[in-house]
Amino acid sequence: MLKLLVVGKGGREHALLSALAASPTPTDRFCFPGSQAIFTSLAQPAHGVHDLPSLVAFIQNESIDLVVAGEESYLVTGEGLANACQRLGVPCWGPPRESAQLEASKEFAKKFLVRHGIPTARYTSAATLDEARSAIPDIAPQGPVVLKFDGLAAGKGVAVCTSPAMVDDFLENVFVHQTFGPGRLVIEECLTGPEVSIFASLADGKYHILCPARDYKRIFDADEGPNTGGMGAVASRELITPEILSQIEQEIVAPTVAGLQHDGLPYRGFLYFGLMLTPDGPKVIEYNCRFGDPECEAVMPLVSGDFVQYILHGARGELRPDLISFSPGWSICIILASAGYPATSRSGDAITGLESIASDEASVFHCGTRLAPDSTPTHPRYETHGGRVLAVVAQGATRLDALNKVNPAAEKISFPGRQRRHDIGQLHFE
Ligand code: AMP
């Protein structure tokens, strides 16, 4: 039996593990750090693991055959998860540390994009407040400017500044209060247009483009309010036209893969292209070295075929697009978030209604839950445990069919302070 380990703990990993479990290749599945929902039905915990060295020891001691990086954090920690796996001779789906800089450092990514002539927003970078102040007018002589802290900032390091006051605020946070710690600032021109998330599997210079998706990042309907990790997602092969997809492949995906090869940056894993479809064509906003969350929750239910073998072959350097396919139609994911999100999050609110959702009606992936004190093995009960709590996902032949399934399913689940958007799958389509 093939032993696989998924690294991560959220809705994305729950969805990945569900797709892996549905694969015809039987597996013995482990997950770290995992979640109680994942451990209830999909995978076993990795006992005794608390950091990268203990994770690597576990992979070795348990003779794990395949490691799948759900989240990026361990790819860039210490020696790097994929680097360690390579040392052990264990296939890993996720890139080595040096290549994961595409996600970890915005300046690294911008330099890569410019070096390889891949369309992206014009930019410069600054190390001090004075440098930033004098650079901003060059990038954005008038109108909005985008400021990005170049480091890990828990999703709060980007400000689309539409007024001088917003610029002042963000600059003060970065350089005076050092809210995100020490680091440089990337200053970008502000692009406009609908966003789309393109995912590709990469292996040694080859690529396979997967089903496109779109996520909804703001907390409130009509894209109002602060950015979140994502409040919902839509996935469909019909999301963009074949012409635009082909333009994205020629101008963005292929040059990125060739650029990695040229720069000597090995890559086996999912690569996420965060794009904006601007009036001047598609441009890269960001790269992530993993699947998107919540896009993964929307895309995974569309996958059929042998997903385990697909990833195993890819992690060994052999890309086999023939092993999987994506259903036609639409998949829509609605996130249920806890009170206070995204500024804070509230844990311990009892969740009701989970058991009333039939498996042919919708899938529910757990993003941030834990078993409630009154839970029993035969009747598991969950409560909130984090900002994004649950992802409710349904499919339909048309976008409206999917919406008509997912919305009532999401309404069956409740907990105190529950937040959700009501325009996922509608906004940016009508
Ligand atoms: P990032 O963390 O770089 O993906 O940025 C987060 C969000 O900020 C993106 O999803 C966009 O909505 C917005 N954003 C980032 N860069 C730009 C840009 N150059 N122009 C307009 N919006 C942007």
Ligand code: GLY
């Ligand atoms: N959906 C945005 C992300 O995964 O970063």
